[in-house]
Amino acid sequence: MPANKQASTDGYKPDPRFKIAHKEALIGVGLAIFNFIWWFGFAYGLGSRPPEEYTYIFGLPDWFFYSCVIGFILMCALVIFITKFVLKEVPLDADPIDFNETIEEESQKS
Amino acid sequence: MNIQVIIPLVIFLVAIFAIGFIASKQMNSSGGFLQEYFLGGRELGGFVLAMTMVATYGSASSFLGGPGTAYTVGFGWILLAMTQVVTGYFVLLILGKKFAILGRKYNAVTMIDFLKARYNSPTVAILSAIAIIIFLFSAMTAQWVGGGRLIESLTGLEYTTALFIFAISVLVYVTIGGFRAVALTDAVQGAIMVVGTLILLIGVIIAGGGVPAIMQDLLNENPRLVTPFGADGTLSAAYVSSFWILVGVGVVGLPQMAVRAMSYKSSRAMHRALVIGTIVTGFIMLNMHLIGIFARPIMPGITVGDKVIPLIALEVLPPWLAGIVLAAPMAAIMSTVDSLLLLVSSAIVKDVYLNFIKPEATERRVKQISVGVTGILGIIVFLLAIQPPDLLIFLNLFAFGGLEAAFIWPVVLGLYWKYGNKYGALLSMITGIVSYIAIHFYNSSYGNLFGVHTVTLPVLLSLIAYIIGSLAIQRKAFRF
Numbered sequence: 158m159p160a161n162k163q164a165s166t167d168g169y170k171p172d173p174r175f176k177i178a179h180k181e182a183l184i185g186v187g188l189a190i191f192n193f194i195w196w197f198g199f200a201y202g203l204g205s206r207p208p209e210e211y212t213y214i215f216g217l218p219d220w221f222f223y224s225c226v227i228g229f230i231l232m233c234a235l236v237i238f239i240t241k242f243v244l245k246e247v248p249l250d251a252d253p254i255d256f257n258e259t260i261e262e263e264s265q266k267s
Numbered sequence: 268m269n270i271q272v273i274i275p276l277v278i279f280l281v282a283i284f285a286i287g288f289i290a291s292k293q294m295n296s297s298g299g300f301l302q303e304y305f306l307g308g309r310e311l312g313g314f315v316l317a318m319t320m321v322a323t324y325g326s327a328s329s330f331l332g333g334p335g336t337a338y339t340v341g342f343g344w345i346l347l348a349m350t351q352v353v354t355g356y357f358v359l360l361i362l363g364k365k366f367a368i369l370g371r372k373y374n375a376v377t378m379i380d381f382l383k384a385r386y387n388s389p390t391v392a393i394l395s396a397i398a399i400i401i402f403l404f405s406a407m408t409a410q411w412v413g414g415g416r417l418i419e420s421l422t423g424l425e426y427t428t429a430l431f432i433f434a435i436s437v438l439v440y441v442t443i444g445g446f447r448a449v450a451l452t453d454a455v456q457g458a459i460m461v462v463g464t465l466i467l468l469i470g471v472i473i474a475g476g477g478v479p480a481i482m483q484d485l486l487n488e489n490p491r492l493v494t495p496f497g498a499d500g501t502l503s504a505a506y507v508s509s510f511w512i513l514v515g516v517g518v519v520g521l522p523q524m525a526v527r528a529m530s531y532k533s534s535r536a537m538h539r540a541l542v543i544g545t546i547v548t549g550f551i552m553l554n555m556h557l558i559g560i561f562a563r564p565i566m567p568g569i570t571v572g573d574k575v576i577p578l579i580a581l582e583v584l585p586p587w588l589a590g591i592v593l594a595a596p597m598a599a600i601m602s603t604v605d606s607l608l609l610l611v612s613s614a615i616v617k618d619v620y621l622n623f624i625k626p627e628a629t630e631r632r633v634k635q636i637s638v639g640v641t642g643i644l645g646i647i648v649f650l651l652a653i654q655p656p657d658l659l660i661f662l663n664l665f666a667f668g669g670l671e672a673a674f675i676w677p678v679v680l681g682l683y684w685k686y687g688n689k690y691g692a693l694l695s696m697i698t699g700i701v702s703y704i705a706i707h708f709y710n711s712s713y714g715n716l717f718g719v720h721t722v723t724l725p726v727l728l729s730l731i732a733y734i735i736g737s738l739a740i741q742r743k744a745f746r747f
Contacts (some may be wrong), residue, residue, distance in 0.1 A: 169746055178365035182683065185360025189353050189516055193508075200346050200495050201504050208490035216478025218493045221342050225349045229549040236356050236545045240538040247364055247534050251372045 174247045181244055188239070192232055199224035272581070273422055275590030279459070279597065280436050283452050287440020290448035300634050301621075304445035305376045305613040311450055311531045313539025318457035319450040320527050320540070321547045322602035324354060324518065325460065327413040329552065330596035334559030335572025341485070341492030343502040345556040350507075352552065353515040354524075355545030359537055361519050362528040365682050367537070369747065370529035377610075378525040378678065379618040385681045385745070388689035389622070394696055396618040398673055399522050400611055404648070405659045406666035407607040411652040414600040420577055421593055430652055433601075438645040441605045442638055446530070449605045456598030461547060463595030464554035466588065467580055471561045474583040484564035492560070509719035512726055513668055520675030521667070523606050526613075608648070612641040665703055672699030672725035676733040684737075685744040691737030699729035 203211075204220035214222040294303050302308055311319070329348075337344040366381070373384035379399070383392040414437075415430030422429065440448045475481040485492045496502050518524055531537050555576075562569075562579040569575050576596060580589040616637050621628060628636070651659060676699075677692040703725040710721050717724075 171747060172368070174368060175365055175747065178363050178368070179683065182361050182363050182365070185357055185363070188360070189357050192353055193511060196346075196349065197504070197508060204346075204495040208486065208494055211493065213479065213482060216482050218342060218482070220495065221346065221493075225346060225553065229349065229352055229553060232352055232356070233542070233546050233549065237542050240541050244538055244541075245534075246538070247368075249364065249367045249371055249534060251368075 177245050177247055184239060184243065188232070188235060191235075192228070195228045195231065196224050199228065269586045271586035272590040272593070275587060276418075276421065276594055276597065279591075279594040280432070283455065283598075283601065284436055284440060286455055287444045287448040287452050290451045291440065291444030294445065294447060300630055300637070301376050301617060303447070304634075304637050305609065305617065306526070306530050307446040307450055309371070309530055309532065310447075311527075311536060313531075313536040314543060315450050315454045316527065316531045316536055317540035317543035317547060319453035319602075319606070320358065320524060320544055321355070321551070322453040322457040322460070322599065323523050323527065323606040324351075324521075324548075324603075325457075325551060325599050326603040327410055327417075327596065327600045330460070330555060330599045331413070331417070331573040331576055333552075334555045334562075335569075335575045337556040337559030338563050338569065338575045339572060340497045340502065341489075341494070341560055343495045343497040343507065345553070345560065346495050347502075347507045347510050348514075348552045348556045349549070350510045350515045352545065352549040353511070354518045355548040356541050357516055358519050358524050359528060359541050359544065361516075361679060362525060362682065364534055364537070365747075366525070367529050367531065367534075369682070375529065377613045377617050378522045378674070379614065381525075381529075382677055382681065382692065383618075383622070386677075386687075386689035386692050388692070391677070391689055391692050391696075392618055392622060394693065395674070395677075396614045398670065398696070398700065399614045399618075401662060402666040402670050403522070403607050403611050403614075404644075405662035407604055407611065408648050408651050408655055408659050409663040409666075410600055410604045410607070411648055412655055414597070414604065415652060416573075417577075417593075417597060417600065420574070427653055430649065434645065434649040434652075437601055437605050437608065438642065438649075441608050442642045442645065445637075446609060449602075449609055450530070452605065453602045456602040457547065459591075459598045460551055460595045463592040463598075464551055464558070467576075467584070467592045467595075468554045468558050468561075470583040470588075470592075471558050471565065471579060475561055475565050478561075481561050481564055485560070488564070488567075492563070503718050505718045506715065506720060509723045513671070513720050513722040517668075517671040517675055517722060517726060520671040520673070520678055522614075522670065522674065523610050525674075525678060526610065608641065608645060612637065612644055615640050615644070664707065665700075668720075668722035668725070669700050669703045671722060672703045672729050674699075675726060676730050680733055680737075685747075686742060687733065687737045687745065688741055688743065690740040691733040691735070694736035695729040695733035698732035699725050702728045 200220055211218045333348055370381060373381060375381040375384060379392050379395045382395055414433040415426055418429035418433055419426045440452060472478060489498055491498050491500055559575055562575055566579055566582055569578060577593060580592045584592060620636060673696045676695045680687045706716060706724055707721050709716055
């Protein structure tokens with residue numbers, strides 16, 4: 158049974174876990190925007206010079222090294238940081254009553 | 268063809284076969300047969316989840332077509348390919364925990380189950396099922412052709428025989444093992460891709476005399492190869508950037524990816540998969556495409572892009588090692604095909620048969636139908652792939668971008684925007700597919716509209732359609 162139908166018309170409260178989920182989705186959007194700016198900025202900022210002016214890092218053209226190699230490593234580091242310190246573990250079951258009550262108590266305190 | 272190359276490939280096929288078989292023995296039906304067969308009982312751990320996403324997503328084009336284009340176009344194409352790093356974290360973060368929670372609440376086994384419950388509309392469900400069956404069926408056939416051709420070129424077997432070997436190996440484990448077998452074999456195939464690309468990259472760099480020497484050769488041949496603008500200077504920033512939609516963020520709308528975002532066991536598994544998925548996607552894409560461009564000075568004059576990787580592997584590695592490395596593109600094709608096969612089967616069994624034809628079917632009957640449909644689908648695909656009809660080749664062109672344009676907003680806004688409703692979803696799906704096909708024809712005769720990839724405008728248009736449709740008709744907040 159879909160659990161959301163149990164709530165009556167007046168007493169409807171969205172699942173408190175969704176607040177966490179919404180925040181994490183926004184983090185995803187933020188990461189992608191940052192990733193794009195980094196990728197685009199170095200690729201076309203440095204790469205638009207004539208090839209004679211390129212410098213080479215580990216043999217790779219500088220624009221490529223910063224945009225794609227460092228960019229990739231940086232994104233990995235960011236994702237590791239975010240999963241370790243920002244993302245929250247929540248139960249995924251349809252109706253975890255205990256967990257939702259604890260979240261609500263916490264949010265009332267603050 | 269060298270027997271030393273073939274032996275590792277045969278071992279690979281046997282191993283995949285064995286893993287699929289073992290996985291099928293592990294099936295437990297405590298949570299119901301459908302959940303188990305089409306979703307692995309929602310029990311995937313972090314590593315398997317990450318690998319099955321990467322492997323499903325990485326297909327023949329990542330391992331043969333893409334590096335082949337990098338060979339011709341130069342560093343600009345690697346820049347383009349690296350837009351795919353975003354898929355490693357974006358799909359799981361965007362669909363995220365909400366999709367996994369709602370999937371459990373609605374008891375959804377497929378992406379269409381979710382759409383049907385969210386929009387409370389059989390029309391949305393049937394339209395989605397038709398789109399998925401048509402487009403992914405064609406995409407699957409195209410991949411089978413690729414798999415057959417690859418075996419053909421590596422072993423020297425006749426195409427039909429090669430295709431038969433390929434078909435049998437995939438079909439048996441998918442049919443009997445379902446999603447669990449697909450995910451586990453994907454994990455092994457993903458690992459082979461990582462190891463294979465690394466070995467080949469090292470081999471190519473050594474054969475080319477080190478990266479600086481290779482770079483000097485490229486500069487001597489054509490300095491534009493090391494710029495972001497392609498060998499003839501025509502690769503524009505707008506065009507390359509529009510691949511952020513096609514192979515980056517738009518991947519959220521692909522049903523074969525979305526279904527994986529509700530298959531994991533716990534949020535801990537999802538967190539692990541985020542890290543592993545990002546690292547593995549970026550690593551594979553960077554390596555494969557670097558191999559493509561580095562191969563150019565070593566073996567100049569290859570005209571068929573798809574042959575660059577097989578030829579360079581045989582050139583720079585000892586035969587037995589080349590066999591191991593060439594199992595990687597094979598693994599990539601197989602892991603895409605097995606997922607698509609199961610997905611099309613789930614669309615037919617769960618979304619059409621159980622929703623519209625016989626909702627009261629018994630568990631036993633569902634089991635027979637699921638295994639039967641999966642098997643029969645595989646046989647049809649095999650027969651079609653022997654001599655692919657033009658219509659399939661044609662439909663395959665729209666499979667990726669068309670499905671993205673159709674599903675991205677009904678899924679994403681369906682999750683996060685409470686005013687989204689069935690009118691918006693229907694309008695968005697129709698607008699997405701129709702405009703994708705229309706713009707495809709415009710672009711192929713007049714050049715790219717606004718200089719961007721075909722997918723860009725349909726994704727924007729379907730967003731507008733979704734918002735207008737939702738707000739204009741029956742504006743009412745949805746309660747999740």
